[in-house]
Amino acid sequence: MTGDTIDGADRAPVLAILGIGRVGSTLARRAISVGYRVxxxxxxxxxxxxxxxxxxxxxxxxxxxxxxxxxxxxxxxAAPFSRLHSLPLANLDGKIVVDVMNHWQPVDGDATGIELLDSTSETVAAAVPGAKVVKSLNHIGYHEIEEDARPAGSTERRAVAVASDHPEAASVVLQLVERLGFDAVDAGPLANGIQLEPGMPLFGARLDRDSILSVFAAEQDAA
Ligand SMILES: NC(=O)c1ccc[n+]([C@@H]2O[C@H](COP(=O)([O-])OP(=O)(O)OC[C@H]3O[C@@H](n4cnc5c(N)ncnc54)[C@H](OP(=O)(O)O)[C@@H]3O)[C@@H](O)[C@H]2O)c1
Structure with missing residues (x-):
């Protein structure tokens, strides 16, 4: 794989996926199929x-x-959100961290023991202040990661949003999302990740790039 840049070197990033359930295993399979080491x-x-x-x-x-x-x-x-504090959080210092987790009431309940901020990713970012947290890939069903992936330029290519307060981390994840087979949309700061959560307009919706951008534009107008 060429064209990826990590730490100033021209190489593909090595991915670690924590959680090898529905989402984790599907993402791992898809990432390996497009050339990542996982x-x-x-x-x-x-x-x-x-x-x-x-x-x-x-x-x-x-x-x-x-x-x-x-x-x-x-x-x-890619673990249940309520398991956040069982993850090796101290090791995440300095890493690009893609938060695919949702606060999913049937599984997570009230996520007792986690101080919930406005969005799940802000909650994650507060738990790992040294990490570069990016919210993405949480608004697509696990089986759709393989079913809906399409080559760049395909008219029916689905879009996936990427929100982060760290532009260099967002750029790595935008490239990852593109390689996985989706139009990657820069959704701005991490707080915008709230729009990708359960109950919000982008969650589970098969949308193209323009439709995702118009959701964020409408939010900005309303603010
Ligand atoms: N299912 C979907 O379509 C979907 C889509 C988007 C986002 N999500 C979100 O993605 C996350 C995972 O969902 P899922 O459906 O894949 O769940 P899942 O099938 O129940 O898998 C959860 C995985 O997390 C692992 N895990 C738990 N604690 C861990 C830890 N401390 N370190 C490493 N791994 C740990 C579990 O491993 P053990 O068996 O060893 O505990 C299991 O492999 C959730 O937050 C969910 O809301 C789900």
């Missing part, structure tokens, strides 16, 4: 997920979560 972790040991990885995400490399983070350039949080 490390994956569940809540336990690499051995515990060995067979799952072999069957569901061949080519992914199982790790302990903390080791996956240490080895990666970009860390994708």
């Amino acid at each position: 490390l994956v972790a569940g809540s336990g040991s690499p051995e515990q997920i060995g067979l799952l990885v072999e069957v569901m995400t061949p080519g992914a490399e199982p790790r302990w979560a903390a080791d996956a983070v240490d080895e990666a350039d970009v860390v994708v949080l």
Whole structure:
């Protein structure tokens, strides 16, 4: 893979995906298919997920979560939101962190023990102040990551929003989203990630780039 830049070098970022459930395994499979090196972790040991990885995400490399983070350039949080504090948060310092998590009431309940800010990603960013948090890929169903991916230029290509307070991190994730097969839309600051959450207009909606941009423009007009 060429054209990716990480830490000033011309190479593709190494991805760590924390959570190898529905979203994590689908993202891992898709990322491997487009050329990324992918490390994956569940809540336990690499051995515990060995067979799952072999069957569901061949080519992914199982790790302990903390080791996956240490080895990666970009860390994708794909665990239940209520499990936030079980993730190796201290290791995320300085990393680009893609928050794919949603506060999903049937699974997470009231996420007791987590001080909720306005949006889930601001909550994540507050828990890992040294990380460059990016909200993305949470507003698309796990099965659609493979079903809806299309080559660049395809008329029916779906768009995926990317929100972050760190432009250089946003740029890496915009490129990741494009490579995964979606039109990547810069949605501005992390606080805009609220528009991607359950119950909001972008959540679960198959939209193109212009439609996503018009949702943010309407929000800005209303403010
Ligand atoms: N399902 C969707 O379509 C969808 C779409 C967009 C976003 N999301 C969001 O993505 C997240 C994951 O959803 P999902 O449907 O993929 O859930 P899931 O199928 O239940 O998988 C959750 C995964 O997280 C792992 N996990 C839990 N604690 C962990 C820890 N401390 N370190 C590493 N891994 C840990 C679990 O591993 P163990 O089995 O070892 O505990 C499991 O592999 C949620 O926040 C959800 O709201 C879901």
